[in-house]
Amino acid sequence: MTTTHPPSSASPPPVAQIGPVAWLRKNLFSDWFNSLLTIVILLLLFNTLTSFLGWATTVAQWQVIPANWPLFFVGRFPAAQYWRLWVVLALIASLAGLSWGILARNAATLFTRPVLAAIAIASLLALLMPTPIFYRLLMLGVIALLLIGAWVGRRVSRTTPTLGKWIPLVWFLSFFVVLWLMAGGFGLPAVSTSLWGGLLLTIFMAVVSIVLCFPLGVLLALGRQSSLPVIRWLSVLYIEIIRGIPLIAILFIGQNMIPLFLPQGVRPDNILRAIIGLTIFSAAYLAENVRGGLQAIPRGQTEAANALGLNPMLTTGLIVLPQALKISIPAIVGQFISLLQDTTLLAIVGIIDLLGITRAILANPQFIGRYWEAYIFIGAIYWVLCYGMSLGSRRLEESLNTGH
Numbered sequence: 001m002t003t004t005h006p007p008s009s010a011s012p013p014p015v016a017q018i019g020p021v022a023w024l025r026k027n028l029f030s031d032w033f034n035s036l037l038t039i040v041i042l043l044l045l046f047n048t049l050t051s052f053l054g055w056a057t058t059v060a061q062w063q064v065i066p067a068n069w070p071l072f073f074v075g076r077f078p079a080a081q082y083w084r085l086w087v088v089l090a091l092i093a094s095l096a097g098l099s100w101g102i103l104a105r106n107a108a109t110l111f112t113r114p115v116l117a118a119i120a121i122a123s124l125l126a127l128l129m130p131t132p133i134f135y136r137l138l139m140l141g142v143i144a145l146l147l148i149g150a151w152v153g154r155r156v157s158r159t160t161p162t163l164g165k166w167i168p169l170v171w172f173l174s175f176f177v178v179l180w181l182m183a184g185g186f187g188l189p190a191v192s193t194s195l196w197g198g199l200l201l202t203i204f205m206a207v208v209s210i211v212l213c214f215p216l217g218v219l220l221a222l223g224r225q226s227s228l229p230v231i232r233w234l235s236v237l238y239i240e241i242i243r244g245i246p247l248i249a250i251l252f253i254g255q256n257m258i259p260l261f262l263p264q265g266v267r268p269d270n271i272l273r274a275i276i277g278l279t280i281f282s283a284a285y286l287a288e289n290v291r292g293g294l295q296a297i298p299r300g301q302t303e304a305a306n307a308l309g310l311n312p313m314l315t316t317g318l319i320v321l322p323q324a325l326k327i328s329i330p331a332i333v334g335q336f337i338s339l340l341q342d343t344t345l346l347a348i349v350g351i352i353d354l355l356g357i358t359r360a361i362l363a364n365p366q367f368i369g370r371y372w373e374a375y376i377f378i379g380a381i382y383w384v385l386c387y388g389m390s391l392g393s394r395r396l397e398e399s400l401n402t403g404h
Contacts, residue, residue, distance in 0.1 A: 055372075064370040065377050066130035068361045072378070075197020075357055081189065084181040085200065086138055093142045095167075095174060097149020102157040102164045103395065110154050111147075119143065175211075193271045197352040199381060205271065205353070206340040209278040213339070214332075216279065217286030218325075222316065224287065225294055235287070242284035247342055251277045251349050274346055282339045289331035293324030326400050333393035337386045354378050 029035040065072070074085060104110050111119075126139035157163045182204070184190035196204070223235030242250070254277035259267045297320050305315040325332075347356035358374050361367055367374075 060373050061370060062373055064361065064367045064373050067367075069131060071198060071357050071361060072354070073198050074200045075352055076195045077197070077200065078189075078191060078195065081184075081191060084188065086142075088178050088181050089142050090145055091174060091177065093146040094149045095171060097146040097151075098153035099167055099171075100146075100395075101150040101153025101155075102167060104150070105154050105157040110150060119147065193269050196271070198357045199354050201271070201352065202340075202343050202354040203385075205275055205278065205346065205351075206336075206343050208275050209282060209339055210336050212275070212279040213282040213286055216283035218290055218321070220283060220287035221290035221294060222321075224291055239284045239287050242281060243288075245281075247277070247281050248345050248348060250281050251345060253277070255349050270349075270351060274349065274351055278339060278342065281342075282335060285338075286332060286335050289328050289335055290324060292331065293326075293328035294320065296327050297323050326397075329393055329397050329400075333389055337389050340385060340389070341382065354381065 028038040070077075070079070074082070077085065101110065122143055123140060126143065127136055129136055129139065153163075180186060180188070182191065182196070182200075183193070220235050220239060223231045224239065226232045226235070251274060254273045255270065258273050258276065262268070301319055301323070302315055305319045310318070343353055344355040346353045347359060350356075352360065355378065358378050362371060362374055
């Protein structure tokens with residue numbers, strides 16, 4: 001039987017030929033009700049935007065931001081040791097660029113128009129920052145390291161495809177370098193964690209909690225799917241108990257009760273106790289996300305692996321779990337974004353994260369009443385971080401080709 005294919009045509013499909021006027025008529029002004037609704041919404045948006053711009057340009061006193069620039073970003077970290085944080089930033093930018101280039105090695109274009117636009121906006125913001133010119137140049141240097149790392153990663157990974165296998169190990173080792181630079185020791189002056197704060201502490205706690213909760217959540221998801229009753233019921237018990245307790249209660253328990261289970265005189269650092277609380281809380285939710293991915297894998301995958309002679313451990317590790325994780329990427333990233341936002345609760349238990357340092361700044365008599373300016377500023381920071389994570393997850397999904 002001969003299969004016939006329709007003749008190919010160079011003309012685009014009819015939908016692509018719809019112009020802006022036709023699109024507006026179809027989507028916004030299709031009938032009198034949609035037209036009225038569109039006009040009302042546009043008027044509301046216009047009124048809100050003009051009111052905000054009028055307030056932002058005439059009433060708002062943005063001096064609270066540049067006057068407390070170091071507090072927002074690094075808390076009370078000693079100014080003489082700022083160079084260590086710049087080294088940390090340069091290291092992370094280089095590795096991020098390298099990872100970006102490796103993931104996008106098969107992409108047609110590394111620097112697409114949206115990426116170039118984002119780089120241009122970031123560079124412009126770096127130049128307009130109300131800081132000394134030296135720090136502006138350092139920010140531009142960090143952006144340049146990111147781009148150079150992406151270009152190098154793309155070129156090297158094309159000639160050495162196995163390079164990508166070493167990236168997780170490099171990231172793992174870099175964590176200890178970053179921790180050494182932040183905390184000091186081994187030749188560097190020690191900086192107490194009580195001096196860490198602001199955006200530095202927020203990102204540190206979010207990253208460490210994400211790294212720790214991921215393997216724990218995967219193990220809990222596998223435990224809940226286990227055929228061994230003891231492991232299954234212990235996993236179910238952990239997940240259901242933790243999910244039934246508010247995060248703020250877990251943070252208070254971690255701050256006050258963890259020392260009770262340790263030998264007398266042993267009192268872990270406040271930041272360590274908060275990381276433990278965030279980790280055990282997020283792991284329970286992440287386990288359910290991964291379990292959803294595991295249940296979405298067809299039984300035929302396991303049967304095919306068994307037919308090839310793979311034992312249950314190899315079947316799970318090589319066949320089922322990678323596919324389940326790919327399916328769960330959107331839910332997992334959503335959990336990570338939620339964890340980043342949950343770090344704002346740390347201010348309630350006395351840890352001076354970005355929100356905590358903002359509250360401390362607003363308690364200064366010089367800046368009383370500048371709530372809108374300060375909260376809009378840190379809100380913009382959280383939005384950039386969350387959108388960056390979301391954008392990265394979409395890139396990861398495209399590179400892994402999650403379709404079956």
